[in-house]
Every structure is written in structure tokens, then in C-alpha cells.
Amino acid sequence: MKSPLKSPRNNTAAKRGYMVQSVVRAVTILNAFQSTSEVLDLRVVASRAGLHKATTFRLLETLVETHLLERAGKHGYRCCVQPARAKRYRIGYGSQTSLLPFTATVSDGLVVAANAANIDLLVLNNGLSPRFALQNADTFVSEKVDLVIDSQINIGVAAQIAVKFSEARIPFIALDIPHPGATYFGADNYKAGRMAGRHLARWAAKAWKNGPEQIILLGVDAAGPLLNARLTGVLDGINEVSAFSHRIPTHHYDTKGGQFEATLDIVRRHIRRRKPERALIGAVNDSAALAALQAFREAGIERSCAIAGQDGSLAAREEMRRTSSRLICSVAYFPETYGERIIRLALDILKHRPVAPAVFVQHEVLTPQNVDKIYPNDAWMKSAPETIEPQRKLQ
Template identity: 30%
Template structure:
């Protein structure tokens, strides 16, 4: 049986272009003709579920056209049940995944969840290739080449550096292999992950609330530290800049005189610790500090720096984390952080695998698939993680 990948190869176009033709989305006339000729020659037919969802007929003979992402949403419903997908859309398909950093709690949760849901969708062990980018651009590029040699039907990429993602996007576009990007955008690929601006403004509003409750006013605060990840690109920077916006809305534009932005690295504890060590040396008299960072691992590095400098006092530090992975849960329960904006990494595959299945059937998926966000504190953590 021919696949969309076969059609793309014969027509000399990308899989996404074939998808647009199949779904009657406007493309160049010559391109559409080439794709239609390839479809006819290969006798390719879209998946039965896809066809039934694209067009349904009522008992009165009226044709119904459901929402454009009906197939993706159908698979989302399957995923949320935690049961096997009825039609096993992944059966016989090859799926590739490269994680951001295999030993980081957040990434571990994402990968475990992805393996679980891939199997529920019918992907078999021998057709899953899992790699670890290790926060290293050179390794990420090597992994991309390994993945290209493996030639999956679809590649899910979780990689922190925007520049590297642009290079990877070109390689896979040339090979006609679709990509789904995780947490950091990839040109031309649908994005799945956190709405960084929403998460950051939620975190900033929570931080502002804590500042008022604990110290009464902005004037009583010495310093706000935003440990950022500049190489992650504009979207990742929003993850901290939203804090500044929320604080300005609460306390006024004068907040900028007390906000310090620093490069906290791409996600590891050591880089964040080094950055925080330097900040504490530069601001030896800052006692009342509010702090956020890219994730809980970088927060761990910042907290170690505070402890080593004898600057850690629970009533003098407000720490708001992002992600709430296993490390983040521990930080909240031990009182090392005041709370965090949850990304629920253990649910990422409930978006990723439905998207993969829909794309492989030629169905469109949303350009951005965002996880839900919730503020989790010591008071409510057991409601979400008993």
C-alpha cells in the first residue's frame, strides 16, 4: 500500500505539500497537478478514518464538513483515554524522537510518555528510534544525520537551540520527512509545548502576589533576577519577559530598576549556578530577592549558589519555577520554591502522538499545540500529584 511519503517522493515535493493537496488547501497549480498524477499512479488513498472525518453525510443526504483539525482532535480523544487507538494508525510506521537532555527530569517524563502513547497508537518497538541531544549542538546535528539515515515516516525533535533547529529543518525538508517541534520552534514544523508568554505572565502575577503578601510593597524588594536562555530564541525569552510585564502591570514601570536579566544557560544546573554566583558577587547587599529561571534544573543551580553564599533564607527569597517536573515537585514540597507554573511533561505525548498520526494520514494539525498551565504550590500540589 502506498503512503503519503511515496507520493511526495514521486512528485518531488514535501509531505506537507501532499497533505495540502489531499485536504484541498490552495497550492501552486503545477505542483497540485504533479501531486495528483503521483496519487493516481500509486493508487494512493487517504486513511479511511481521515476520509470519514473529512466528509460525513447525514441521513438526509447533507454533507457535513467538520472542523479542520477533526482527525487530530479525534486522536487527542483517544490519547486522553489512555487506551489503545482503535485503528492502530502507527502500525507499520517508523517514528523518530530526539530528546533535549536524557537525564533531565522534564525530558525523562516527556520521553516515557511518548513511548507509552506511541505504542498505544500502534507504533512497534522496532520502529521507534530514540536519541538524546544532550543539550549539545554538535550531538543534535549528528543525531539528525542518524535519523535521516533511519528515514522515519515522521520525526519529533526536542532541541534547545534555534539556530540548530533551522539547520535540521532544511535537512528534513530536503528528505521529505515531516517534523513536529517540541518546546522550541523549528521552521516549517508544527509546534507543541508551552505557551511561554502565558506561562510567564501567570508566574509573574504569582510572584507579584507573593511580594505584596510577604514584603508589603515593591520598595521593600532588593532585586528580581530573571535567568534567561537567549540561545533558545525569541519564544523561549518570552518565558522570562512575561514575568517583567506582569510585575510592571502590578507595580509600575519603575520595576525595571530592580530587574536583572542574566544568561542562565540552556537548561543545566551548572551554567545557572555560575551565572548566579556572579550576580551574588555583584550585588552583595541584596537580601530580599525574587527569582525565576528557564526550568527547575537551572533553579536548582541558582539555589545552590544562594546556599553556598549563605544568602539563602526562606523568608528572604521568592522562587517561582517553570515546568514542575519531578525535580520541581521536590523543590515545592521541600519549600525550596514557593511554587511553579506546571507544563505537565507527562502529558506531552497526548498532543505529539495524535499530531504524528494525523500528519501521517495527510490531515492538518494546528500550527501551535499548547499544554495547559496551572500554578502549583505546596497547598495544592497533592491535588495534581497525589
């Protein structure tokens, strides 16, 4: 009598019976490394592999002894073999704009990190335009990318973009502005603004005997309350230190995306109309902050203002190094670190690893007193020769 045919399910079970679990776990450890340049510690490897730390440690040490891994530093490990990939991921990146230094730094970092991780990155420019952002979302869907990293500030189209990706079953990461259904990566906007407001108020209490006589807030209304939470934080931070903002007029302006030229024109008009004598200025980003500073300088009344920016850009850091500059501070987000972190987050999502719904970046108040300590290599960066930027696709 012929033996009964085995079902595919039985065949799978039979194959599993031949598997050596210790080998499977060792391969899982190796696959936790995304490239041969990545250095991971025990905690990260255990999290990515989904194994207990003690088991992970024994496997790591075994792989080191067999020369498949090597130790890097005191607590790190580096993979000596290129991890096998079932496929090369293709990720779409909708850049907010190429006009702002902050987003340009983020874009450059993403290109480098994607290349290191063997990812095909399709880059399109949202150009601060809701129409372009919607068109680019359609392009990402038609290109059937595996995941989208979207940086666009127009809250009015956030739900439409989210639906496009949801219907196409494409996971996405929203930079700076939360979108429905997206994993958020970026600033804690209110917290960052509050840090700036506290510093402004402390500075004003020391520098101006009679305190400020007005507050100017330079925001981005297209982003809704989310990005402008930085300005809410500025006011609350001022109130924590003093009662300035309860008794003096506050002027809010939309800077059309935080762009330099638009802000410069707005602050010039404000100076002509309001003739400020002691103005505290909270700006949504460094471009707006530097534009406000230029407007006061042009009018010959720079000492009538004290300005707090956001981003910690190179231009803001250079300005704070000027003697007696009235750019009092800028809250740094360290965009030069975004690329590697975002790509790592994207790979975790694509590999169905658990991720937090929101990943907030580090914030630190930069001042003329600490800027050289936090960014000691700025002078070297300015004198370093330019490198050839990797090719990328732009709209």
C-alpha cells in the same frame, strides 16, 4: 468483434461501482481508532473520519450493536478489533537531553505511547548540542523515517535542520522551540512566564513591606527570544501587578541550557557580588529555579529570595511542600501527558488529517497551597515499585 480493452482508469471506475458506501464509512470509523486501548468520543471520531456527527453517531451505534466497538464511559467508544495498518510507521525522536527531568518525562511518555500505537520509535539524544542535533537530523534522513519529533533548543541551527527534513520530504514536529516548516507542540512561553510574574509580584507585595530590591532572570540564550519569552513574560507579569521592575535593577544570566550545576555556579557568584536582600527570581525551568534556591540556602540568606520556576517537576513539587520554602511557584506543563498527545498529532500528520500549525499545552500555576490538590498522587509515585522501561535506541 472484440470488445475494446478497458483502460486502468475505467477498471478503477468499474470497481468503485461495486463499492458499498456504508461499509466504506464503517471501515473509516474503525480506522479512526489507533489501538484497542484508545477511547474516543463522538466529536473526535467524526473529526478523524471526516464525517458529519449525525452520520458518525449512527455508524458508531451500529458498530457497537455488532460488537466491533464497545462503549467506554458515558460518551466514549473503544474499538474491539485491532485496526488494520498498511504499514508500521517509523518515527524519529531527537531528545533534547537526558539530564533535565522535564525532557526525561517527555521521552518516557513518548516511548510508551509509540509502543501502544505500534510505532517503531528511533530515539537519539541531541544533548543540548547544535552539532549533535544536526548529526541526528542527518541520521533520521538516512534512516528514511516517516516523521521526526525534534526537541532541540539551539535556534541557530533550526533553519538548517528544517531544510534537511524539507528536502527529504519528512514532516516534523518541533517541541518547545518553533522551527521553520514544523508543526509546533509545547508551551506558550510568554503566557507561562506572565503567569509566574503575576504570582511573584502578589507574593512580594504581601511579604516585603519595601518590595524587592532586585530581579534575577535565569534564561537559556541559545534558544534565542523564543524560550526566553518566559522571562519577558515574568517581567510583564510583575508590571501588571506592581511597578517593581520599572525602578529596580534586573540581572539576566544564561544558564547554559537551564542546567542545575551551571545555574548554581552563576547564582553563587551573583550573591557574592550583589549581596541581595530581597530578590525576585524568574527561572526558565525548575532545574535553574532549584539551583538558585540552593545557592541562597548555602549562603544562609534563603529568606532574601522568592523564586518562580517553570515545568512543575516532581522535584519542584516536593520543594514547595517544605515549610516556608522560597520556591513560591512553578508553572506546570504536565509533561506526563505529552507522549500520547504527540503521537496522536504525528499520526494525524502522517494520515494527512488537518492539524493546527501550533498545539499549545495546558498551563497552571503550582503553589504550596494547591500542589497537593493538582498532584495528589506524588506520595504514591515515590513509594511505587520501579517498572522495567521499554528498550529504546540511544545515541
